[in-house]
Amino acid sequence: MNSHDVRRLQHDHMWPCTITYYEEPVVLAEGEGVRVKDLDGREYLDFFGGILTTSIGHRVPEITRAVHDQVDRIVHSSTLYPSAPVVRLAERIAHSCPGGLDQTFFTSSGTDADETAVMVCQAHTGRLEVIALRHCYSGRSYLAQSLTAHAPWRTAAMTLPFVRHAHAPYCYRCDLGLTYPNCDLRCARDIEQLIRTTTAGEVAAFIAEPILGVGGFVTPPPGYFEVAVDIVRQHGGLFISDEVQTGLGRTGQKMWGAEHFGVVPDVMTMAKGIANGLPLGATVTRPEVASSITGLTISTFGGNPVACAAGCATFDYIQDHSLPAHVDEVGTALREGLVSLKADFPRLVGDVRGMGLMQGIELVVDEAGGDRTPDPDAAVRLMEATKARGLLVGKGGLYGNVLRLAPPMMVSGDDVSKGLAILAEALSDVTS
Ligand SMILES: Cc1ncc(COP(=O)(O)O)c(C=O)c1O
Structure with missing residues (x-):
C-alpha cells in the first residue's frame, strides 16, 4: 500500500467530516524523535505532534x-x-x-x-x-x-x-x-x-x-x-x-x-x-x-x-529529563525566531503568541498597513509550502489563519533552528 492507496480508501470508506490537513493528506507511517516518515518514504520535521499529543517524541524507547x-x-x-x-x-x-x-x-x-x-x-x-x-x-x-x-x-x-x-x-x-x-x-x-x-x-x-x-x-x-x-x-x-x-x-x-x-x-x-x-x-x-x-x-x-x-x-x-526547563529554553528560542520572522514579514505576520513549545503566528492581510483582516488563504498556502519543504505544522483560530507550532518536547535547539529556517523559506514562497 502506498500513500495514494490510503487516501483513496479513506475517501471511499470514511466519513467526509474526518478532516485532514493539506490538499494531499500526509500518510504517516513511522516516526522517531521529532521526525516522521510518510508511506512513500518522505521525511518531515514534526512540529505538531498529532495535535500536541506525541508530547515527548515518536518511538521513545522508554515509553x-x-x-x-x-x-x-x-x-x-x-x-x-x-x-x-x-x-x-x-x-x-x-x-x-x-x-x-x-x-x-x-x-x-x-x-x-x-x-x-x-x-x-x-x-x-x-x-x-x-x-x-x-x-x-x-x-x-x-x-x-x-x-x-x-x-x-x-x-x-x-x-x-x-x-x-x-x-x-x-x-x-x-x-x-x-x-x-x-x-x-x-x-x-x-x-x-x-x-x-x-x-x-x-x-x-x-x-x-x-x-x-x-x-x-x-x-x-x-x-x-x-x-x-x-x-x-x-x-x-x-x-x-x-x-x-x-x-x-x-x-x-x-x-x-x-x-x-x-x-x-x-x-x-x-x-x-x-x-x-x-x-x-x-x-x-x-x-x-x-x-x-x-x-x-x-x-x-x-x-x-x-x-x-x-x-x-x-x-x-x-x-x-527535566522537560519543563528544557521546553522553556527551546521554547524561548522558537519564540525569538518567530518574533524575528514577524519583523522580516511585517505585513503577513500579525501576532506572535504562546508559551514554551506552544507558539502561534496569526496571519493577516496587512499588519504593517494596519489591516488585521484574517488571511486564512495565506495559512493554507503556508501549510502547503512548509510541507513541501519538509515541515509539519498545525493550523487553528476561529478564522483558520493561525499557524500553530508545537513540536514534541524532546526537540533540540538545532531542530528548532531547522524548523524556523524552513518556515522562513515558506514565508518567502508565500509572500513573493
Ligand atoms: C483543550 C481541549 N479540550 C478538549 C479536547 C477534546 O479532546 P479529544 O479530541 O481527545 O476528545 C481538545 C481537543 O483538541 C482540546 O484541545
Missing part, C-alpha cells in the same frame, strides 16, 4: 518498552478492576498537581475528561450553569460542542441552554476594543455582568484553557485568571482548568498551564499528550469534590492499563 511490557501482560481490564499501572499513574498525577488535586477519574479522550469535569462540578454544587470562553474548544460530544465557542466546530444547531460564553482574553482582537494593560482586564471583569445578566446566578463551573489551543494559542495577559476565577468563586462556581493542550510541561517551566497564572484550579482535565499518543483522558480534583458523584459510573476504556503504562513512562521521562 515503547513500557507499552510492550504491558501488552505482554494484559491489555484491558475496564474501570471495574483496578490494576497497577492505573493506580501508579493516578499517584504520579496527584504528585504533579497543585492544590490538593489528589484523585483522578480516567477516560479515553479529552472530550470525556471535560464532560466528567462538568459533571462533577454540577454534582458538587447542585447547580447546572457553566461558563466557558469564546474561542475555546472542548471536544465533540453534545456538551463539549456546546462549550466550544467556534461555529465551524459545531454540528449541532442547538447548544445546551446552561452554557454561557465569556469574552476571551484575546488581546490581539479584543472584543471590547481595549488594549492591555489600560483595559484593566475588562474581559475578565465582565464575567460579573455575564453571571448577573445571563444566568440564574447558579454557576457550577467556569471551564477555561490556560492557552486557547484550537482557538489559535490565544494567550491571556497576566492577571486575567486571578480576576476571572475570583469572580466565579464569589458566585459559588468551581474553576476547571482544561489542560488537554497546555499540560505536562508544554508551556515551559511549570508542569501545568494554570500554574503560570497564579490560580489553583478546583478541577483539571488532561488528555492528548499524557500517554505520549496512547488514548487517555483524566479528570483530577480534590477528594471532597470527587466524592460528589454518588451514582453509578464506568468508563470501559478509561484507565486502560496499556495507556496508563505509557502514561507512567511519560511522566517519568518528563521528570528524569
Whole structure:
C-alpha cells in the first residue's frame, strides 16, 4: 500500500467530516524523535505532534518498552478492576498537581475528561450553569460542542441552554476594543455582568484553557485568571482548568498551564499528550469534590492499563529529563525566531503568541498597513509550502489563519533552528 492507496480508501470508506490537513493528506507511517516518515518514504520535521499529543517524541524507547511490557501482560481490564499501572499513574498525577488535586477519574479522550469535569462540578454544587470562553474548544460530544465557542466546530444547531460564553482574553482582537494593560482586564471583569445578566446566578463551573489551543494559542495577559476565577468563586462556581493542550510541561517551566497564572484550579482535565499518543483522558480534583458523584459510573476504556503504562513512562521521562526547563529554553528560542520572522514579514505576520513549545503566528492581510483582516488563504498556502519543504505544522483560530507550532518536547535547539529556517523559506514562497 502506498500513500495514494490510503487516501483513496479513506475517501471511499470514511466519513467526509474526518478532516485532514493539506490538499494531499500526509500518510504517516513511522516516526522517531521529532521526525516522521510518510508511506512513500518522505521525511518531515514534526512540529505538531498529532495535535500536541506525541508530547515527548515518536518511538521513545522508554515509553515503547513500557507499552510492550504491558501488552505482554494484559491489555484491558475496564474501570471495574483496578490494576497497577492505573493506580501508579493516578499517584504520579496527584504528585504533579497543585492544590490538593489528589484523585483522578480516567477516560479515553479529552472530550470525556471535560464532560466528567462538568459533571462533577454540577454534582458538587447542585447547580447546572457553566461558563466557558469564546474561542475555546472542548471536544465533540453534545456538551463539549456546546462549550466550544467556534461555529465551524459545531454540528449541532442547538447548544445546551446552561452554557454561557465569556469574552476571551484575546488581546490581539479584543472584543471590547481595549488594549492591555489600560483595559484593566475588562474581559475578565465582565464575567460579573455575564453571571448577573445571563444566568440564574447558579454557576457550577467556569471551564477555561490556560492557552486557547484550537482557538489559535490565544494567550491571556497576566492577571486575567486571578480576576476571572475570583469572580466565579464569589458566585459559588468551581474553576476547571482544561489542560488537554497546555499540560505536562508544554508551556515551559511549570508542569501545568494554570500554574503560570497564579490560580489553583478546583478541577483539571488532561488528555492528548499524557500517554505520549496512547488514548487517555483524566479528570483530577480534590477528594471532597470527587466524592460528589454518588451514582453509578464506568468508563470501559478509561484507565486502560496499556495507556496508563505509557502514561507512567511519560511522566517519568518528563521528570528524569527535566522537560519543563528544557521546553522553556527551546521554547524561548522558537519564540525569538518567530518574533524575528514577524519583523522580516511585517505585513503577513500579525501576532506572535504562546508559551514554551506552544507558539502561534496569526496571519493577516496587512499588519504593517494596519489591516488585521484574517488571511486564512495565506495559512493554507503556508501549510502547503512548509510541507513541501519538509515541515509539519498545525493550523487553528476561529478564522483558520493561525499557524500553530508545537513540536514534541524532546526537540533540540538545532531542530528548532531547522524548523524556523524552513518556515522562513515558506514565508518567502508565500509572500513573493
Ligand atoms: C483543550 C481541549 N479540550 C478538549 C479536547 C477534546 O479532546 P479529544 O479530541 O481527545 O476528545 C481538545 C481537543 O483538541 C482540546 O484541545
